[in-house]
Amino acid sequence: MDTEVLDLPLSRTANERLHAMIPGGAHTYAKGDDQYPENLAPVISHGSGAHVWDVDGNRYIEYGSGLRSVSLGHAHPRVIEAVRRELGRGSNFVRPSIVEVEAAERFLATVPTAEMVKFAKNGSDATSAAVRLARAATGRSRVALCSDHPFFSVDDWFIGTTPMSAGIPSTTTDLIASFPYGDLAATEEMLARYPDEIACLILEPATHTEPPQGYLAGLRELADRRGCVLIFDEMITGFRWSEAGAQGLYGVVPDLSTFGKALGNGFAVSALAGRRDLMERGGLRDSTSDRVFLLSTTHGAETHSLAAAMAVQTTYVEEGITARLHSLGERLAAGVRDAAEAMGVGDHVVVRGRASNLVFATLDENLQPSQQYRTLFLRRLLAGGVLAPSFVVSSALDDEDIDRTVDVVAQACAVYRKALDAADPTPWLAGRAVKPVFRRLA
Incomplete structure (x- = not known):
């Protein structure tokens, strides 16, 4: 008893x-x-x-x-000191802060497989932005997510697939397909079921199991062959697998990836990173494609959270x-x-x-x-x-x-x-x- x-x-x-x-x-x-x-x-x-x-x-x-x-x-000392230093300098301005430049440079040096980065406050915004970008780039509407991974976003495109789907129209979830982790044949079969419909494959590159030998490389080849955008959700694997995430450890580069959690050591910061040609669709330099409303958040670049992220990355590398x-x-x-x-x-x-x-x-x-x-x-x-x-x-x-x-x-x-x-x-x-x-x- x-x-x-x-x-x-x-x-x-x-x-x-x-x-x-x-x-x-x-x-x-x-x-x-x-x-x-x-x-x-x-x-x-x-x-x-x-x-x-x-x-x-x-x-x-x-x-x-x-x-x-x-x-x-x-309350890690290096992180807290970096945050305190910025708090006394103001945290949010009407134009970008120089801290945004420094944080982006630091992130891209830490995750060299990415060419551009945009910061936000939570993982859901980053993953949903990645999905939106993939749909715009491919002209396709259907999203394929890994059915063996528990969570991707609070937004309708994912939550509609869970038992807590109240309030989400079926027209949203009708556009979601799924594939099992580690099974390339099943993924190819799913893609064949929806020819030229799948905008992206989104998954955690690893979880409680290591990826089977050749799996991530095979998924990369499959996405290329089928014209899909490959998205790695690195919210958990980022920093815990390596400073550059699972993509840095396993040597397979996604088109887009999302980071958060360990990035700020508790401070609210996340990141969407990836190929320049894709990311620029949400920018001001691609004049040939329809603009994507990528990420535009009032607090996405709060200086103290970006300072925390830079301190975290420095600590990971140096210690x-x-x-x-x-x-x-x-x-x-x-x-x-x-x-x-x-x-x-x-x-x-x-x-x-x-x-x-x-x-x-x-x-x-x-x-x-x-x-x-x-x-x-x-x-x-x-x-x-x-x-x-x-x-x-x-x-x-x-x-x-x-x-x-x-x-x-x-x-x-x-x-x-x-x-x-x-x-x-x-x-x-x-x-x-x-x-x-x-x-x-x-």
Whole structure:
């Protein structure tokens, strides 16, 4: 039976206040309290490095910070100093700032496979702009997205394909096709089904699985042969795979790519980058094609966010952050796997993904994904002071944090084993199970 003593009265009250004023009680569905065990959704007071404190005064080792965006840790000194310097100089003007020039130069030097870049505030705007650009360039309307990747945009063209499609006309989703990751033959079959209709192929170049040998190069060749624009969504892979993203690591250059998350270490900045001839369709120098309303956002070039992005890129390059993320992730993955194996749940608590971007799966007695067992696992982690919707590391973690996390995981796995032996995790849940983000009804 569950014997945890973690109590979050102030967080519960804060969650009630959030729901009274904010639909969903959070500004990102993945941060909703439905993603956490009942009455155990901490509301954060502040963070420093790899740790956060809730309003009840509890301290946690945090993973997946800011939905993978805070890869250097909270309040990183180099980033904060760069932001402070710009805040005193004004943040938004009636004309471009010189910071926009410097940020673009820095980005294109970091991601040399791109020829032009335009900044925005969130990933959805960048991916939707890429899709719009591809449609304009090809004169085609249908978009093909990778069905194995969970999220591309809050805009209708993607959300209409999920169970939360209320409010989106079918005429929008009728223009969406899909293809499975890693299967070139299935992708070619899809393209043949819609001859000369597909404007673009959009996918994450890698996720919790590495791309099969030759897959990305084969996709590049297929897009060229079929006249499609190839778009890499590098929101997650950018910086975590290499400073230049997955395209820099695997050596396959997309026509367009989108970056965000780690780019700003928590500050709001994203980027659309790619081939000059495509990007210029949203500019002022291509007088032969109809203009594309590419990205035009009031706050897209706020100087303090661009300063944060430049500081992040400098830190990654000068301090070898990508290598550190992989080293920390490898240590954590090995520890979690050993702990799970030692407690007899090695087949049930499964760590997956690239070392810099680890996720975990919680499987039931039949080795099927289970929200109930995920709830049990999360409860035990929280009780041990580990806030971990994933095991995505930040470079602010140290060996002591990793060792402490592994100890807590071992304790959680001991309870997990008891629940498996009982073939019923319910007594250890103390409330409803956590829920998937994409579902039709609340």
